[in-house]
Amino acid sequence: MSQYEIKEHDVLVIGAGGAGLRAAIEASSLGVNVGLVCKSLLGKAHTVMAEGGVAAALANVDAQDGWQTHFRDTMNGGKMLNNWRMAQLHAQEAPERVKELERWGAVFDRTKDGKILQRAFGGHTWKRLCHVGDRTGLEMIRTLQDRGVHQGIEVYMECTITKLFKDGDRICGAFGYYREDGRYILFKAKAIVLATGGVGKSFTVTSNSWEYTGDGHALAYDTGADLIDMEFVQFHPTGMVWPPGVRGILVTEGVRGEGGILRNSLGERFMFKYLPEATKNDYAANEEEAIKWTNAAVAGEKTDARRPPELSTRDNVARAIYTEVKEGRGSPHGGVFLDISYQDSERVKKKLPSMYHQFKDLADVDITAGPMEVGPTMHYIMGGVRVEADTCMTRVPGLFAAGECSGGMHGANRLGGNSLSDLIVFGQRAGAGAASYVKNLTGHPEIDKGQIEEAIEEMEAPFKRSEGVNPYDVAKELNKVMSTYVGIFREEGDLKTGVAKLEELKEMAKKAKATGSKSYNPGWHLCRDLHNMMICSEAIARSALSRKESRGAHSRLDYPNTEAEWSTCNTAVERSEGGMKLEHTPLPEMPSELKELFKKKEPSHA
């Protein structure tokens, strides 16, 4: 039997993006011993790619802002399916968490009077996104990384966790391998925080990297936690569409926040047509009003003009673009045009430097001189591990989750900028929750030998298959199935086909084989990742099939309306003897003082 190294920590944090780093910093500052594991090098997690900003109602630019409005925007954006308590904590605590980043050395862009500058983003009533040009995530991860490193957290880089262990019903450890040479490692831990990010690699066109194979979702599911809201997959409206190699790479919403205009091949500013009745009054009525808003925003002045229709929520803009293209009004490469070139080119380069370079270097397009071509790309998953709002603990004692891998915070659709703030608010809470759990723990949970051997066996198996399939072929098939049958627009027939095909693929995935040595072998790694991708894909497809309405990011052609009876339940999946079990569980009910916030309608313009 293979050897493994053993490490022991009070709290093991899996994932070193914003959520994981913030959790590790918090737990360690509370005096418990912390280990931090990540699949890539430190500082390379998805958080580094975040562009547009972090949402927090600091009210530095629009003085009217406050947590109540942020809370209301978040719930409205999530089509009221959010866990209200998470949305409340998030709105209340985000400002303090952002200021804390500044005190730890983050250097945000400034307002004229020397405060953190904030920009407009889709679905946010006021200018709310604190940012550093279009590289906010880099600033955030570097700040947290340096803070963490100097706090004595032990970091295990390029190490992948494949299994969690329980003693009875309590968490007691985790198992993984080093990518470098495939050696195994066993972590004894009293509490574990999952902060592994999302699931995008199951789709063909995505803004997500190889890391996004839904590991945390699957680890939690395999350990007895439940996943909620998995049908809600966010397609970001603006990904690059050309050339083929960059298809899916994100074009930040910041472009629209700075005044970017969407047009179809006829030159129409089509978003005016797609504003839902309910929120129509929050947006400019015509081009003239939209231009007035943009001019004021650029000049840093107040205006009573309402914001442009391009700043509608992501689900809405993505559907609009999809429809324009489908109806034959798309751009040459199957997208639409996004134009910021009418603005002063120096300003564009200053506010959106990485977009400028991204298009220039990868697509030969100068965004200060002409429009970009953009189309929807799979970007984010709202669904995730169900947690208790205040502590981030799952229903498995000792298992916590924060960031993109957790569910509930964003409901049926996430607003841009609300992820980075989610990471620091709930990263902090998960770290505190785990530390306090450890301090109150009695007894010493132990890992069962048999479970370790099983974990090793699972990793060795792909090498033992003489007949088998190339894991990349399975991944490609999976991408095809998810993109074809479980995409932006869904209907029963497609979803059923999707579920059936996933069953076949599950069998195929079990045959994925690895060749060569264990030293830095991506093919071997993918064999294991497929297991996680299959769980998440099945959860998405089954949840989507079960929700017979359209809400937020979940659009059913056969059930186009949002139905009141579906507004009170979450879809939840869990592992059971007979396979994946699906239930509709009641949504926690908002207390009446918060309900009040949705009654009086403030005039909203920014």
Place this chain on the structure above:
Amino acid sequence: MPEASTRTATLKVYRGDREKGEFKTYKVPVEAGMVVLDAIHYIQQNFDPELAVRWNCKAAKCGSCSGEVNGMPSLMCKTRMDKFRPDEEIMVQPIKTFPIIKDLVTDVSWNYEVNKRITPFTPAEDANWTFYQEDIDRVQEFRKCIECFLCQNVCHVLRDHDRKDTFMGPRFMVRTAGLEMHPLDEADRLKFLKEEGHIGYCNITKCCTEVCPEDIHITDNAIIPLKERVVDEFYDPIGKFIRGVLGVDKKKAKK
């Protein structure tokens, strides 16, 4: 513009580890706008699932995919295939200054150790957090660094003389400069720069600046001003005394 293409490119990719290795030849179909990293992925998916490479963002934002393409240190996700002549062989190899783990992946952990030794951001307890864009333009330039370590890779002090035992390298001078020039930072890293980071080893060849994918003016904006501060601090006692008497704060004076 013809968009479908049947052109194939010839790549020679380093396969092996620290001890031994060879360049293997692969033929890869070229699509419009393709980058070298796409070609590497094509090989991985179709010919050789074991081929090791680091990447994350595929958009020059994470600094994972550093390599040497036809001898040029670069991000593979930013190096376009149409940069090369159709008949040109494309040699892809790992960055030279760090030990090879496998194929295109190197052991860059040394960099993380250096970073740990730099005194972190240290504001005053009672700092006033109002500061202006013009106070931080320079610091923001340094904070654009994506830690691709290409500058570390080309610096001759590390590459040819292998002075990792003593020299911190351009990346960490950029990092130190970002901290030293932060308007609210109070720590003093000059002694560290001189005695542990050995900033004096840098003889301003500017090779680091040339390869930086983030266009950070490493030498002009970070290293030279730091060198000046070190000189003022350690080799100009009179100037230092006068500034002390006049009560000119070191940081404010330099801004």
